Amino acid sequence: MGQQETWLxxxxxxxxxxxxxxxxxxxxxxxxxxxxxxxxxxxQWRRYLRKPRLSFNQIDFPFEESPSWEFPxxxxxxxxxxxxxxxxTDRTIRVRLHSRHKANQPIKPSIMVxxxxxxxxxxxxxxxxxxxxxxxxxxxxxxxQLDPWKLIFRDASGRIVTQTRxxxxxxxxxxxxxxxFSFKQxxxxxxxxxxxxxxxxxxxxxxxxxxxxxxxxxRGQKLNLFATDALSAQTGKMxxxxxxxxxxxxxxxxxxxxxxxxxxxxxxxxxxxxxFTGEESLDLFVFLGTPKEALSEYTRLTGRSPLxxxxxxxxxxxxxxxxxxxxxxxxxxxxxxxxxxxxxxHLDTGWFETDWRCxxxxxxxxxxxxxxxxxDLREQGYRISLWQxxxxxxxxxxxxxxxxxxxxxxxxxxxxxxxxxxxDFSNPEAANWYKERLAExxxxxxxxxxxxxxxxxxxxGWYASGKSGFHEHNLYPLRYNRAxxxxxxxxxxxxxxxxxxxxxxxxxxxxxxxGDAENTDGAMAASLRAGLSLGLSGFSFWSHxxxxxVNSNPEPLYRRWLPFGLLTSHSRCHGAxxxxxxTYGESFMDLFRKVASLKYELMPYIYxxxxxxxxxxYPMLRALFFEYPEDPGSWLVEDQYMFGDELLVAPFMQETDxxxxxxxxxxxxxxxxxxGYAGGRxxxxxxxxxxxxxxxxxxxxIPHMEAARSTAHLDWSQIRFVRFGAASGNPAxxxxxxxxxxVEDASQVFDPVDxxxxxxxxxxxxxxxxxxxxxRVVAAxxxxxxxxxxxxxx
Numbered sequence: 147m148g149q150q151e152t153w154l155x156x157x158x159x160x161x162x163x164x165x166x167x168x169x170x171x172x173x174x175x176x177x178x179x180x181x182x183x184x185x186x187x188x189x190q191w192r193r194y195l196r197k198p199r200l201s202f203n204q205i206d207f208p209f210e211e212s213p214s215w216e217f218p219x220x221x222x223x224x225x226x227x228x229x230x231x232x233x234x235t236d237r238t239i240r241v242r243l244h245s246r247h248k249a250n251q252p253i254k255p256s257i258m259v260x261x262x263x264x265x266x267x268x269x270x271x272x273x274x275x276x277x278x279x280x281x282x283x284x285x286x287x288x289x290x291q292l293d294p295w296k297l298i299f300r301d302a303s304g305r306i307v308t309q310t311r312x313x314x315x316x317x318x319x320x321x322x323x324x325x326x327f328s329f330k331q332x333x334x335x336x337x338x339x340x341x342x343x344x345x346x347x348x349x350x351x352x353x354x355x356x357x358x359x360x361x362x363x364x365r366g367q368k369l370n371l372f373a374t375d376a377l378s379a380q381t382g383k384m385x386x387x388x389x390x391x392x393x394x395x396x397x398x399x400x401x402x403x404x405x406x407x408x409x410x411x412x413x414x415x416x417x418x419x420x421x422f423t424g425e426e427s428l429d430l431f432v433f434l435g436t437p438k439e440a441l442s443e444y445t446r447l448t449g450r451s452p453l454x455x456x457x458x459x460x461x462x463x464x465x466x467x468x469x470x471x472x473x474x475x476x477x478x479x480x481x482x483x484x485x486x487x488x489x490x491x492h493l494d495t496g497w498f499e500t501d502w503r504c505x506x507x508x509x510x511x512x513x514x515x516x517x518x519x520x521x522d523l524r525e526q527g528y529r530i531s532l533w534q535x536x537x538x539x540x541x542x543x544x545x546x547x548x549x550x551x552x553x554x555x556x557x558x559x560x561x562x563x564x565x566x567x568x569x570d571f572s573n574p575e576a577a578n579w580y581k582e583r584l585a586e587x588x589x590x591x592x593x594x595x596x597x598x599x600x601x602x603x604x605x606x607g608w609y610a611s612g613k614s615g616f617h618e619h620n621l622y623p624l625r626y627n628r629a630x631x632x633x634x635x636x637x638x639x640x641x642x643x644x645x646x647x648x649x650x651x652x653x654x655x656x657x658x659x660x661g662d663a664e665n666t667d668g669a670m671a672a673s674l675r676a677g678l679s680l681g682l683s684g685f686s687f688w689s690h691x692x693x694x695x696v697n698s699n700p701e702p703l704y705r706r707w708l709p710f711g712l713l714t715s716h717s718r719c720h721g722a723x724x725x726x727x728x729t730y731g732e733s734f735m736d737l738f739r740k741v742a743s744l745k746y747e748l749m750p751y752i753y754x755x756x757x758x759x760x761x762x763x764y765p766m767l768r769a770l771f772f773e774y775p776e777d778p779g780s781w782l783v784e785d786q787y788m789f790g791d792e793l794l795v796a797p798f799m800q801e802t803d804x805x806x807x808x809x810x811x812x813x814x815x816x817x818x819x820x821x822g823y824a825g826g827r828x829x830x831x832x833x834x835x836x837x838x839x840x841x842x843x844x845x846x847x848i849p850h851m852e853a854a855r856s857t858a859h860l861d862w863s864q865i866r867f868v869r870f871g872a873a874s875g876n877p878a879x880x881x882x883x884x885x886x887x888x889v890e891d892a893s894q895v896f897d898p899v900d901x902x903x904x905x906x907x908x909x910x911x912x913x914x915x916x917x918x919x920x921x922r923v924v925a926a927x928x929x930x931x932x933x934x935x936x937x938x939x940x
Contacts, residue, residue: 324415356388362784379663398440445763460489462718469496527856529593563604571625573610600647623647665694681765750849755790813844844871
């Protein structure tokens with residue numbers, strides 16, 4: 147596979163080259179054969195060239211059909227190759243086609259998807275028509291048009307949600323705009339690259355594609371899906387590109403590849419989305435349904451996030467960096483002294499003898515007894531998290547071992563592609579060596595490993611998998627995440643890492659954080675967009691550096707960012723010092739304590755929502771339209787979010803006393819003031835004690851508990867349930883008060899589902915099992931205790 151030259155580890159734009167006049171282009175033309183029973187056939191491609199054309203003193207390069215110019219005359223003018231559909235569920239259609247004349251190619255094992263996800267035609271009926279075949283299920287249909295070839299996807303009502311875009315569909319002068327569904331044959335490397343083009347409706351909106359910092363709606367953007375150290379939260383680069391997206395028209399798409407991709411979402415031509423691939427074959431999954439339905443289908447295929455341990459949902463206290471046992475113990479003592487809830491103290495780059503030089507060993511000069519330190523902190527309720535990375539400099543004591551054992555990535559001629567020894571996780575022996583290093587630390591009692599970097603796997607490398615870096619670069623984060631998670635689960639039995647890079651499937655190895663954000667209002671807003679985008683790409687759990695990473699936090703920014711950071715699934719204060727609240731003064735520390743305490747008070751709600759999100763493949767941090775897809779206004783908001791099913795959160799992205807907040811249909815109650823608001827409109831809402839707007843869906847019952855020093859000290863026998871809004875008998879008019887009320891009647895159980903979330907016990911004996919759908923939960927009578935069924939026992 148030929149490669150586009152770029153600076154070292156910079157994104158590759160796969161759309162570049164599709165305007166080259168020296169290359170040959172083949173447009174999808176017609177099916178010369180098709181078996182409707184197995185949905186397999188042969189697709190013919192027509193040959194075109196770009197030719198210069200002068201018109202009114204301007205040169206353009208429109209396409210023109212051209213005969214073959216190869217010698218000897220043994221290459222087809224109109225090559226043919228395999229095409230097939232398969233159906234995994236009533237919502238999931240798999241499209242595979244090839245650009246070279248090969249028999250149907252066997253599906254190669256993939257670490258991105260569950261290949262055991264059985265294909266089925268059970269829910270699909272085929273109807274032969276004069277111009278093709280329609281395959282129909284309860285969720286929608288796909289029409290295979292034979293000549294000219296076209297795929298048309300419809301929802302259950304028969305409305306077209308998208309269809310392939312072809313040369314004959316163009317209505318522009320010279321047919322020069324919009325890349326047709328095609329492949330390009332390079333003149334330099336004779337490589338084929340497919341460009342899959344689909345129709346965009348005039349008001350269609352597109353979301354996802356990974357942790358993208360740009361506008362939440364990707365319509366009109368061009369995204370290069372190539373894992374990169376973004377060094378920022380305000381560029382188009384991504385630590386976590388994911389080749390999956392959702393459409394407001396009622397579908398999602400996943401390109402099953404690890405090669406670099408470029409998604410052109412109407413940037414080059416407004417009504418066309420083109421998926422430029424680095425592959426000569428296309429393996430595309432199309433999911434029909436609402437955002438929830440499509441995302442659930444995608445995560446069923448690529449995996450869902452397991453539920454991380456309870457303690458990981460508490461506060462992580464960190465900076466770059468704590469460098470001694472004395473510093474760590476002092477932080478723990480200060481947290482207790484100031485009554486600030488916390489669960490994790492993170493040691494970043496300074497726990498080695500030489501900062502940044504990862505050798506998996508505590509500095510003997512600065513850490514007297516790491517095992518004793520970790521044990522002492524565990525008794526106090528704190529876990530330790532440790533930073534590391536998979537790149538080993540020549541001065542690293544492990545460098546020689548890694549190179550000599552063949553654990554490092556090499557080039558095709560056997561050299562190291564960079565000065566560092568970069569661990570090759572596609573080599574099982576290298577992965578096992580790495581897991582053994584982590585296991586030694588985890589066995590000391592370390593709670594989590596920070597899986598930093600992973601975006602710089604050399605494209606010019608040749609890997610133990612037998613693949614070049616062109617295909618291994620994006621897979622590197624997935625292999626890296628998996629190795630760290632397997633090591634952790636083997637020692638502690640807990641599903642938790644703290645990772646920065648990702649690819650499709652990495653959601654199986656939570657959690658991931660947002661990288662190196664600037665300490666600015668813009669970076670705060672971009673971080674939220676990134677978290678929402680990643681959640682719409684299959685990741686249930688996400689975090690970011692509260693206040694930003696690059697410089698020390700300005701206190702006003704830190705104040706506003708803090709409640710946003712605590713009202714996400716996972717919360718870490720990290721970055722250039724100072725990050726500790728006591729360094730900012732009493733007023734800030736009081737605010738910090740209140741916000742951190744709020745998260746611990748909401749832990750029954752948070753942990754329940756985490757469980758539900760894990761089971762369903764949903765994000766905990768949700769764009770409004772994810773919960774309200776029928777509400778047009780919810781599709782337009784990118785600076786608010788749903789935190790689980792019931793809470794709507796609107797951070798203050800700049801210094802102001804109030805902000806405009808859009809509320810979806812229904813009744814909404816201000817969590818801090820009790821004021822009720824009518825939904826389906828905008829409101830100007832002022833901040834209260836906490837510099838953030840938090841609203842509760844009317845009628846919701848939110849479980850609370852008393853905050854504690856850490857999750858290890860929470861008293862799960864004392865959960866109280868507070869109902870908000872009209873359903874409790876205290877209706878609110880627009881902007882009127884609806885005081886939240888604690889519920890005492892345990893007989894109220896609403897909308898049960900088939901999952902027991904709460905067990906009600908009396909004197910240690912279960913007397914009732916009730917279920918909840920995350921919106922309404924049973925209340926507890928005095929003297930009863932309520933335990934989440936999935937709650938780990940301390």
